[in-house]
Amino acid sequence: MTFSFSPVPDDPCLADLVPRLRAYLDGELAQYEHDNGITHTSRLTRADLEPVWKRCRELGFYGIHLPEEYGGQALTYTQLAVLKEEVSASGRVLGHSVLGDMGGPLRAGDILRHATPRQLDTHLLPLVRGERACCFSLTEADAGSDVRAMRTTAVRDGDGYRLTGHKVFSSAGPFADFAIVVARMADAEESYSAFLVDLDSPGCRVTDGATPMSGEHIESDIVLDDCRVPGAALLGEEGKGLRIALGRVTVNRLLHCPSAIGAARRALRLTRDRALSRTVNGKPLLALQAIQHKLADMAADLYAARSMTYAALAALDRGDDVRTEAFMCKLFVAESAFRLLDQAVQIHGKDGLTQGHEIEYLFRRMRMFRVLTGTSEIQRNGIAKGLATLA
Numbered sequence: 001m002t003f004s005f006s007p008v009p010d011d012p013c014l015a016d017l018v019p020r021l022r023a024y025l026d027g028e029l030a031q032y033e034h035d036n037g038i039t040h041t042s043r044l045t046r047a048d049l050e051p052v053w054k055r056c057r058e059l060g061f062y063g064i065h066l067p068e069e070y071g072g073q074a075l076t077y078t079q080l081a082v083l084k085e086e087v088s089a090s091g092r093v094l095g096h097s098v099l100g101d102m103g104g105p106l107r108a109g110d111i112l113r114h115a116t117p118r119q120l121d122t123h124l125l126p127l128v129r130g131e132r133a134c135c136f137s138l139t140e141a142d143a144g145s146d147v148r149a150m151r152t153t154a155v156r157d158g159d160g161y162r163l164t165g166h167k168v169f170s171s172a173g174p175f176a177d178f179a180i181v182v183a184r185m186a187d188a189e190e191s192y193s194a195f196l197v198d199l200d201s202p203g204c205r206v207t208d209g210a211t212p213m214s215g216e217h218i219e220s221d222i223v224l225d226d227c228r229v230p231g232a233a234l235l236g237e238e239g240k241g242l243r244i245a246l247g248r249v250t251v252n253r254l255l256h257c258p259s260a261i262g263a264a265r266r267a268l269r270l271t272r273d274r275a276l277s278r279t280v281n282g283k284p285l286l287a288l289q290a291i292q293h294k295l296a297d298m299a300a301d302l303y304a305a306r307s308m309t310y311a312a313l314a315a316l317d318r319g320d321d322v323r324t325e326a327f328m329c330k331l332f333v334a335e336s337a338f339r340l341l342d343q344a345v346q347i348h349g350k351d352g353l354t355q356g357h358e359i360e361y362l363f364r365r366m367r368m369f370r371v372l373t374g375t376s377e378i379q380r381n382g383i384a385k386g387l388a389t390l391a
Contacts, residue, residue: 005269006089007306013073014082017064021083024059025090025098038093040361041215046133046175052097053104053130061098063105063128070112070128072105077251078313081258085306088262091358102218103133103172110248111180111194114236123178123196135176137167137197137222138245145378147182147242152224154183154193159231163195163203163224173199173206173220181222182241194241195233203227214365253326254316256373257309257333260366261302264337267362268298271344274351285347294343301336309333324386331379334370341366 008018029052032038038048056062057071065080066072075083080099087095096102105128115124126132143149152165163183170179178198185191199206204227209219236244272295275286285291312325341363345352352359370376 005265006086009078009082009310011079011082013075014079017079017083018086020059021061021086021098022090024056024061025087025092025095028055029092029094029098033093039356040093041217042093043217044175049094049097049102049133049175050130052094053100053133056098056100057130062130063100065099066105066112066128070105070125076317077255078310078317081255081310081313084255085258085262085265088259089265090262091266096218103135103176104128104130107136107172108134108180110251111235111244114194114244116232118232119196119235132177133172133175135170135173135179135220135222136245137170137173137179137181139169140166141168145375147246148190148192150182150184150192152181152183153186154195155186157228161193161195161229161231161234163197163227163229165224167222167224168209168219170209170220170222171218173209173222174218176206176220179222180235180245181224182245185239188239191239192241192245193238194235194244195229196235197222197224197227197229197233201227201229212368214361214368250323250326251316253330253373254309254312254322256369257305257329260333260337260369261306261309263362263365264302264305264340267341267344267359268295268302270359271295271298271347274348291347294347298340298343301340305329305333305336324383327379327382327386330374331376331383334366334376334379338366338370 008014032052036048038044053062063070063072064083065075067074083099087098097104100106108124108127112120112124123132127134138147140150140152143151150165152163152167155162163181165183167181176199178196181195181197182192183195185193197204203225205223207221207223209221211217212219275291275295276284278285280288309329312322312329315322315325344359345363348357348359351357354360
């Protein structure tokens with residue numbers, strides 16, 4: 001087997017999709033970003049993103065993982081992961097909007113099957129078409145890994161509910177039309193419900209969220225002050241909100257890994273090219289054995305991370321229980337991608353330390369991945385729990 005930066009499985013569907021996706025990412029989308037001066041630190045607006053959503057829907061990328069009845073191609077998890085890796089490896093700023101990660105079908109997750117016909121018509125099908133956008137509001141200042149510590153409450157009010165609380169880190173909040181809000185039922189013990197909340201509802205405010213270390217302006221706080229929502233806003237059954245919110249946690253944990261792998265893949269390619277083009281004492285940087293060894297370790301980390309992730313995805317596609325494997329993948333991918341980026345910064349030298357350089361941005365982004373979607377410590381807890389149940 002020959003190591004490749006961008007392997008594509010022997011899959012007729014992907015053999016068609018991947019070249020078309022790369023052509024769009026490197027061509028039309030790259031030109032769109034250039035023409036509009038869009039960078040990783042730009043304050044994106046709905047006007048920036050909506051043309052990308054609609055164009056990607058026309059090309060068949062937006063929501064491509066969905067069942068055919070919703071305009072998708074019913075991709076396997078492995079096929080979707082390959083596309084997510086390709087998007088991330090392209091380095092496009094707006095890559096998060098191509099498949100629907102930023103406020104679109106991928107952000108909505110598995111809620112389609114919990115929705116009523118009315119919710120599908122008013123909220124979710126317009127989202128699939130790129131006409132509306134959503135954010136997911138679960139996290140609070142003191143309720144991250146321990147989501148049951150949330151203080152946002154829902155109180156029954158006639159035929160509706162009143163919501164009060166403060167959600168943070170609602171990705172896509174700055175451009176969303178509605179939020180999927182999970183709240184504690186005020187009159188019940190350990191009971192949580194999920195609601196579709198229109199963000200222009202009275203008593204609901206969208207405020208600037210904290211700017212993450214990546215520098216991206218994609219987060220909002222959702223502040224609910226006695227916000228009344230109709231009974232029709234209840235998503236699924238009352239008291240089943242956490243089950244809805246966390247129901248695909250294993251799948252989501254695995255599907256975050258290809259994006260990190262794609263970023264690491266791009267970093268390795270950029271660093272290899274840097275080592276070939278940069279000269280020291282009249283010779284390429286790559287002529288130094290110390291640099292060769294660093295690149296070798298980076299390539300080995302990438303190969304191992306990719307191999308274990310796709311092995312777990314293949315098992316998931318077969319219907320296997322991969323909870324422990326998902327914890328392992330998230331842990332190893334996060335830690336190895338960060339090691340890879342640390343070496344990339346080292347090899348790039350001053351440029352790797354300079355704000356605005358892509359390697360510097362990727363380093364910050366991969367540092368975040370060790371915390372986001374569950375810290376490395378949380379992943380280790382999950383692995384240990386899985387080991388304890390082995391026969």
